[in-house]
Amino acid sequence: KAGVTQTPRYLIKTRGQQVTLSCSPISGHRSVSWYQQTPGQGLQFLFEYFSETQRNKGNFPGRFSGRQFSNSRSEMNVSTLELGDSALYLCASSLQGATNEQYFGPGTRLTVT
Amino acid sequence: KNEVEQSPQNLTAQEGEFITINCSYSVGISALHWLQQHPGGGIVSLFMLSSGKKKHGRLIATINIQEKHSSLHITASHPRDSAVYICAVRSGNQFYFGTGTSLTVIP
Numbered sequence: 001k002a003g004v005t006q007t008p009r010y011l012i013k014t015r016g017q018q019v020t021l022s023c024s025p026i027s028g029h030r031s032v033s034w035y036q037q038t039p040g041q042g043l044q045f046l047f048e049y050f051s052e053t054q055r056n057k058g059n060f061p062g063r064f065s066g067r068q069f070s071n072s073r074s075e076m077n078v079s080t081l082e083l084g085d086s087a088l089y090l091c092a093s094s095l096q097g098a099t100n101e102q103y104f105g106p107g108t109r110l111t112v113t
Numbered sequence: 114k115n116e117v118e119q120s121p122q123n124l125t126a127q128e129g130e131f132i133t134i135n136c137s138y139s140v141g142i143s144a145l146h147w148l149q150q151h152p153g154g155g156i157v158s159l160f161m162l163s164s165g166k167k168k169h170g171r172l173i174a175t176i177n178i179q180e181k182h183s184s185l186h187i188t189a190s191h192p193r194d195s196a197v198y199i200c201a202v203r204s205g206n207q208f209y210f211g212t213g214t215s216l217t218v219i220p
Contacts, residue, residue: 033208042199042212056208104148107156
């Protein structure tokens, strides 16, 4: 089975712009979770989607949003980018959610200048 | 306030040593995960636990629900084990992470 893929792998944006990141889960996995990793805050949970519905959400502002499509692929969007949004964004897929084993993608490294 | 605390933060070991990384949490959990992150960012899930003990090769993970504590043990450590090990817990609708333990195994 192919692993979790994320596109793009690297991205440079300017403050105020918006960005969309994509995650394709392992075939058959219905849950996709998104995480942000920064040197200062470490890993933080953004949100979890299951069967096209947002099931859980972390403590992030409304500028961070996401969605999941019927084929389980997921996108996350960050609007009005700030310097502090520079981070590694990771997605993970699992069969049913975070009480199942999670399989992580390679991440998208976003740099905001 | 950190819901998940790991110790030690940094660990250097000689090849072949037995290694223990500890994780304590302060919230009720439905699952605890041990993750491994190599330089470059890729994360691999090593274990998911809700009770007891699991073993995979040279790695052993235990959890004590009453004491809200988990340990990750590496037997016969090897330089390829050098990585950051992260403890994460699922609590209700949230997911909390420890700050990680950076392990270096010297040949």
